[in-house]
Amino acid sequence: MTGHLRLKEQKAVTMEQSRIFQRATHQVMPVALSGSGIYITDAQGKQYIDGCGGAAVSCIGHSQPAVAQAIMDQLGKLAYAHTSFFSSAPAEELAEYLVELAPPGISHAYFVTGGSEAVEAALKLAHQYHQENGQPQRNKIIARWQSYHGNTLGALAASGNKMRRVAYADILIDVVHIEPCYPYRYRRADETLDEYGRRAADLLESKILELGAEHVSCFIMEPVVGASLGAVAAAPGYLKRVREICDRYGVLLIFDEVMCGMGRCGTSFASEHDGVVADIYTIAKGLTSGFVPLGAILLGQRVYDMINEHSGSFRNGHTFSGHPVSCAGALAVQRFVQQHHLLDNVKRQGRELERQLLARFGSHANVGEIRGRGLFFGVELVADKNTRTPFGAQLGVAARVKQESLRRGLLVYPGSGTSDGVNGDHILLAPHYIVSEEEIGCIVERLAQAVDAVLENIA
Numbered sequence: 240m241t242g243h244l245r246l247k248e249q250k251a252v253t254m255e256q257s258r259i260f261q262r263a264t265h266q267v268m269p270v271a272l273s274g275s276g277i278y279i280t281d282a283q284g285k286q287y288i289d290g291c292g293g294a295a296v297s298c299i300g301h302s303q304p305a306v307a308q309a310i311m312d313q314l315g316k317l318a319y320a321h322t323s324f325f326s327s328a329p330a331e332e333l334a335e336y337l338v339e340l341a342p343p344g345i346s347h348a349y350f351v352t353g354g355s356e357a358v359e360a361a362l363k364l365a366h367q368y369h370q371e372n373g374q375p376q377r378n379k380i381i382a383r384w385q386s387y388h389g390n391t392l393g394a395l396a397a398s399g400n401k402m403r404r405v406a407y408a409d410i411l412i413d414v415v416h417i418e419p420c421y422p423y424r425y426r427r428a429d430e431t432l433d434e435y436g437r438r439a440a441d442l443l444e445s446k447i448l449e450l451g452a453e454h455v456s457c458f459i460m461e462p463v464v465g466a467s468l469g470a471v472a473a474a475p476g477y478l479k480r481v482r483e484i485c486d487r488y489g490v491l492l493i494f495d496e497v498m499c500g501m502g503r504c505g506t507s508f509a510s511e512h513d514g515v516v517a518d519i520y521t522i523a524k525g526l527t528s529g530f531v532p533l534g535a536i537l538l539g540q541r542v543y544d545m546i547n548e549h550s551g552s553f554r555n556g557h558t559f560s561g562h563p564v565s566c567a568g569a570l571a572v573q574r575f576v577q578q579h580h581l582l583d584n585v586k587r588q589g590r591e592l593e594r595q596l597l598a599r600f601g602s603h604a605n606v607g608e609i610r611g612r613g614l615f616f617g618v619e620l621v622a623d624k625n626t627r628t629p630f631g632a633q634l635g636v637a638a639r640v641k642q643e644s645l646r647r648g649l650l651v652y653p654g655s656g657t658s659d660g661v662n663g664d665h666i667l668l669a670p671h672y673i674v675s676e677e678e679i680g681c682i683v684e685r686l687a688q689a690v691d692a693v694l695e696n697i698a
C-alpha cells in the first residue's frame with residue numbers, strides 16, 4: 240500500500256527510477272492505475288479508450304465486479320493445486336463448459352497459462368500423437384509466413400513473422416512455411432476470391448508432397464490472422480480445402496485462435512464462420528479477458544483416444560497448469576459473455592465499426608484495405624493506394640500511429656512488416672465486446688486524427 244501511495248504522489252516513473260526491464264528500455268511508460276469499462280486511467284489522470292484490448296485480450300470491460308468476486312471467492316477456497324496430484328472444481332467446470340461450446344468432435348481441454356504455452360503444447364501433442372500411432376517419422380511442422388503463434392522458441396519457430404524471428408533465427412527449430420492466404424497481396428487480377436482460396440490452399444498440398452506426406456506432423460494456422468497481418472480472414476473455401484488436404488495425408492490440423500477466437504470475430508470460435516473443425520485448437524486472451532493468465536488447447540476425440548489408448552500420458556506439464564483461480568476467473572468471464580449476450584453486440588458493433596472505418600478511410604489515399612470480422616479489424620496503410628506500394632520499414636509508420644493515438648487517449652495495436660515481412664504497416668483494432676456505437680465513433684475519429692498527423696509529418 241505504501242508503494243501505491245508513493246506512486247500516486249510522484250505520478251510518473253522515469254527510466255532511471257523503474258526497476259522493470261521494459262520492452263523498450265529507452266521509453267518512459269505511463270503507469271496504468273485503474274480501469275473501468277473500455278477505459279484505462281494512468282498515474283497522471285489521463286484516460287485512454289482501450290481500442291485494442293491490449294493485445295486483443297481485454298474484452299468484457301475492465302474491473303467487472305462479478306469476475307473479480309469469482310476470483311476472490313476461489314482464492315478463499317483454494318489458490319493452488321498441482322495437476323500431478325489434483326484436479327480442481329473450477330478446472331473441471333471450465334473444461335466441460337469449453338467442450339460444450341466448441342465445434343462438434345472436440346472432447347477435452349488441457350490448460351496452460353497463455354497463448355505461447357498453448358501453441359507449444361499443441362505442437363508437442365501433434366508430435367506425440369504420431370509417435371503413438373506408430374509413425375515417429377512424422378516430425379515436420381508446416382505453418383505460414385505472416386503468421387504469429389507466440390514468443391517461446393517453439394511457437395516463434397512456427398510463427399512466420401520475420402521481424403520477430405530474426406534475433407533468434409539461429410536457435411529456432413526447423414518449421415516449414417508456405418505463403419499466407421492474403422487476398423489483398425496475393426490474389427491475381429484474373430481470380431475470383433473462391434479461386435484464389437483454392438489456389439492458396441493447394442500450396443499446402445504441394446508442400447506436403449514435397450516433404451513426403453509420411454514425414455508431416457501438422458499444419459498450424461490462424462483462421463483470421465491477427466498481429467502479423469491485421470485481421471485477414473481466410474478466403475472462401477480455403478479452410479475447407481485445407482481440412483480436405485490434411486485428412487487425405489494424415490496431417491493434424493491446428494487452428495490457433497489465441498487472438499481471433501473466444502468471441503472476437505462474433506462467434507465463439509473464429510473458424511465457425513467457415514464451418515470447419517480442427518483437430519486441435521489453441522485459445523487464450525479473450526478466454527479470461529485479462530483478469531487472470533490462462534490458455535488452453537482443445538483436442539478432438541480421436542487425438543485424445545490415441546494418447547489414452549497407448550501411453551495414457553501427455554508428456555507435457557507446467558507449474559501453473561490448470562490453476563484453480565485462473566480457471567474460476569475464466570469461467571466467470573465466459574458466463575458474463577453468455578449472460579449479457581455480448582456476441583450479439585460484437586456482431587452489431589462490428590458492423591458499425593466496419594461502416595465507420597469505410598466512411599472515414601474508404602477513399603483515403605494511404606489506406607489500402609479495411610478488413611476484419613466482428614470486433615477484429617485491420618487498416619492497412621500504404622504509400623500508394625493504386626499500386627499497393629507499402630511504406631518502407633525505416634519510416635516506422637504503424638509505431639508512429641500508435642504514439643499519436645496515445646497522445647489522443649486511444650490504444651491501438653500497430654503491426655509492421657505487413658506486406659512482405661519487412662515493409663508495410665497496419666493498425667489492428669479489437670474493442671471490448673461491451674463497446675457502444677458512440678465509443679466506436681470516438682475510436683475511429685481519434686485513429687483518423689493520428690493517421691493524418693503521422694502522414695502529414697512524413698509528407
